[in-house]
Amino acid sequence: MEVFKRLISYSKSYWRRILLAAIGSVGVGAMDGTFAYLVEPLLKKIFSENQLFILTLLPFGIILIFVFRGTCRFINDYYVKTAGQLAIQKIRNAVYERCMGLSVGFFNRHATGVLMSRVLNDVNMMQEGVANTITGLFRDGFSAVSLLFVIFYRNWQLAIISFLVIPATVYPAQLIGKRIKRYSKMGQEKMGDLSSVLQETFSGIKVIKAFGLEAREIEKFRDQNQKFYEFVRKTIKYDSSSAPVMETITSFGVAGVIWIGGNSVISGRMTSSEFFSFITAMALVYAPVKRLTSAFNVLQRSLGAAERVFEVIDQQPDIVDLADPVIVERVKGEVTFDHVSFSYGEDPVLQDISLEARKGEIIALVGPSGGGKTTLVSLITRFYDVSGGAILIDGIDLRRMKLQDLLRQVALVDQETILFNDTIANNIRYGKTDATDAEVEAAARAAYAHDFIMEMPEGYGTNIGDRGVRLSGGQRQRLCIARAILRDAPILILDEATSALDTESEQMVQGALNNLMANRTTFVIAHRLSTILHADRILVLEAGRIVESGTHQELIGRDGLYSKLHSMQLT
């Protein structure tokens, strides 16, 4: 019920459409009732009283009723469905907005495919439910009411007899509804797994091809698809059994009505015209009532999906701004780690990290894989919050700044060169969305990217396609560097790509990096010797602790972990 109320609350702002739809449905319902009601006087006049001119008028009357009913029905349908669609659009936006507001930690915990499935499939299923329920409530509801009116008006005793069976349908209807909800929720979960497989295999297609794993992946997909079917089958089973069960139960009522009604006509307590009017109304009420019960089933299904969707909307962001944040414009770029510790779960990943980076310094982080380098730099952008200690920028604790303000101070060049399906210019503009063309070009020049961009078919307007498949590794890196240059932030975080580039590309990337690092406080996870030689200080991280720090010369002389790593790399 809670979930249902929330669903309906999203439709509230479209009350004008819903009102129009309601008016349309009143028209439809009224016409159904009128039609059933008129059967009695018409039959009486035409057949008992032989007023044949009525028979001549009748066809026109029928057409008129149906034209009017059709118009009302269109108005009802159109407005109810668009209102449903608008509500769903709003929910989908809300889910996406919520996702964007969640921390990197949340995305670590949830598979991309599953989240995609929630935004697309689950929301779609909700829409079906919302549209069906609102349509059902209005049109079928009004039709049923007006026909019931005729039924009771014609013969209330007979009406009561025919409805005696209704309580008997309540329990099976509820039972079936519950099952449908449960299985369709499980089905949606499987759909999430299926999307997950799709998303992972399509984005990892190169690996699959290279290792010839297509058959294995197909098998995996088939397997998930089959599991999805199993749940859908159960949903279908209960959905399909719903109508037969209801019909069988109601047939008792119909049988009783025919028997008692027929006898009433024979014994003269009811005219045959009244009886036919009654039966017409009964026959007409059947369809809307049946649709109402099936709408109930669809609703159950969509409530299952809605629960999954609201689960995402209800996620509390774990990183939020303070009520009274310190407003910062542009910092100088002094970064201090004050006894920082951090863990993703149980085990500490960083312990007692203290360091001070002065404005414009280059701090290189080196050390064995898994030592905590990437983790350390991701604390600066608050992808995660520290577990102990504090990080200060210009003496202000990160957590006291607005997240937006903080992120404006930092440019990030990730190990993975992430580009979007957009033009080259727009990809660079991720660094500064309102940058002019001239600024974009200047950044590209500084990143040694201008020349290769100009060789592309449409220059800066070239679309680089999904994940930029048409660019080389070095080119992609330089685009990401251009993005960071355009951002022009006082603090720079650089997770150097480990992939080896050819000498020319390497030189250009290094040149681009030198332009980028100039006058910024830089944290660089360094793999290139040239970067390390440039660094003002090198921190060696091992198992979450800083085990050595100093310049290249100092550390080489010390014969510790650094000199070991260094000699291993050179040999």
Ligand SMILES: Nc1ncnc2c1ncn2[C@@H]1O[C@H](COP(=O)(O)OP(=O)(O)OP(=O)(O)O)[C@@H](O)[C@H]1O
């Ligand atoms: N998202 C995560 N959730 C849980 N544990 C993580 C996560 N990311 C990293 N870890 C763990 O934290 C530790 C440090 O990882 P981190 O990525 O910081 O190492 P790194 O020094 O950057 O290594 P590399 O040189 O291989 O990139 C590792 O033990 C890793 O398993």
Ligand SMILES: [Mg+2]
């Ligand atoms: Mg790393």
